Amino acid sequence: xARWQPDAPGRLAAAALDxxxxxxxxxxxxxxxxxxxxxxxxxxxRYFPDKREVLxxxxxxxxxxxxxxxxxxxxxxxxxxxxxxxxxxxxxxFTADRREFSRRRxxxxxxxxxxxxxxxxxxxxxxxxxxxxxNRRGVPILTARVTAQLGALVWEIAYDQWIDxxxxxxxxxARRALADLRATGALC
Amino acid sequence: xARWQPDAPGRLAAAALDxxxxxxxxxxxxxxxxxxxxxxxxxxxRYFPDKREVLxxxxxxxxxxxxxxxxxxxxxxxxxxxxxxxxxxxxxxFTADRREFSRRRxxxxxxxxxxxxxxxxxxxxxxxxxxxxxNRRGVPILTARVTAQLGALVWEIAYDQWIDxxxxxxxxxARRALADLRATGALC
Numbered sequence: 001x002a003r004w005q006p007d008a009p010g011r012l013a014a015a016a017l018d019x020x021x022x023x024x025x026x027x028x029x030x031x032x033x034x035x036x037x038x039x040x041x042x043x044x045x046r047y048f049p050d051k052r053e054v055l056x057x058x059x060x061x062x063x064x065x066x067x068x069x070x071x072x073x074x075x076x077x078x079x080x081x082x083x084x085x086x087x088x089x090x091x092x093x094f095t096a097d098r099r100e101f102s103r104r105r106x107x108x109x110x111x112x113x114x115x116x117x118x119x120x121x122x123x124x125x126x127x128x129x130x131x132x133x134x135n136r137r138g139v140p141i142l143t144a145r146v147t148a149q150l151g152a153l154v155w156e157i158a159y160d161q162w163i164d165x166x167x168x169x170x171x172x173x174a175r176r177a178l179a180d181l182r183a184t185g186a187l188c
Numbered sequence: 189x190a191r192w193q194p195d196a197p198g199r200l201a202a203a204a205l206d207x208x209x210x211x212x213x214x215x216x217x218x219x220x221x222x223x224x225x226x227x228x229x230x231x232x233x234r235y236f237p238d239k240r241e242v243l244x245x246x247x248x249x250x251x252x253x254x255x256x257x258x259x260x261x262x263x264x265x266x267x268x269x270x271x272x273x274x275x276x277x278x279x280x281x282f283t284a285d286r287r288e289f290s291r292r293r294x295x296x297x298x299x300x301x302x303x304x305x306x307x308x309x310x311x312x313x314x315x316x317x318x319x320x321x322x323n324r325r326g327v328p329i330l331t332a333r334v335t336a337q338l339g340a341l342v343w344e345i346a347y348d349q350w351i352d353x354x355x356x357x358x359x360x361x362a363r364r365a366l367a368d369l370r371a372t373g374a375l376c
Contacts, residue, residue: 120308146374149337186334
């Protein structure tokens, strides 16, 4: 067994982002990413099944989201339970020190179809996780599916604003996006 | 130039589906698909940029969807304009003779991550097309985004029911799914 490496996935992601920006995603190999991070190829594959996965973390966000929905006040309706989870995500994950990395990462994703595909599937998996978490709170399945779709849109709007602006926190942006969605009255 | 081939994309898709079912997606080559369809590799690449694309048609659905939204009665609200488009899609594309192919196709997609990723990105592109088509009818952009998200869910629910049942048409299934979504009152 190799020695334990402090934050190996984070170092690999940072190295990958640098290299993707410098040479393009297509022209970067897993070996180059590992070398840049001062790690080995086998360490890379201990954390990520393939090159595409390196910018997608290790399921952390899904876990935080599920926890956030579960820990919302029992009186919160489905959409408010989601807002509570997005707020929590803003405090623990989409923090100010991650903003610049997230902005650069998104630019790399947007420029590459393979990465956009992986991102699209991750979003579907995240939405499915929201549905399950809401259903576990007693929200009927169809309401949970509608709420999760709307939550995915709230997330997208808030995230795009969060990476493009300098000051505002993710949680308040998500709350405002949700209020704007409600104001459309689109489902009434 | 090769001779014109009647419905070459359809023959290639049918051949690909057969082969993916028989040997798996991973174990099938573009050459084998072309041969099975009685066509050449270069004909394949005239219609599809890669092997993944062969089960995703050539943008037909997007065009039909945009047309369907545009041709909805001027008095129709955003969600009803989408329902009108899904109805049209049921009459022109998701027809009874396509049901069995669609069911088999979906089973192959569900079994392969690469194909699920391509499908996930196609869904995002379709949702973006819905947003544009609604916006062109004068629907404000945020309302259009909410409506398109809900439309994507209506589509998914109706499609899953359509391929799994034997009798009901896609259009009525979509109408019913939309009514059920409205009844959740999730955004009110």
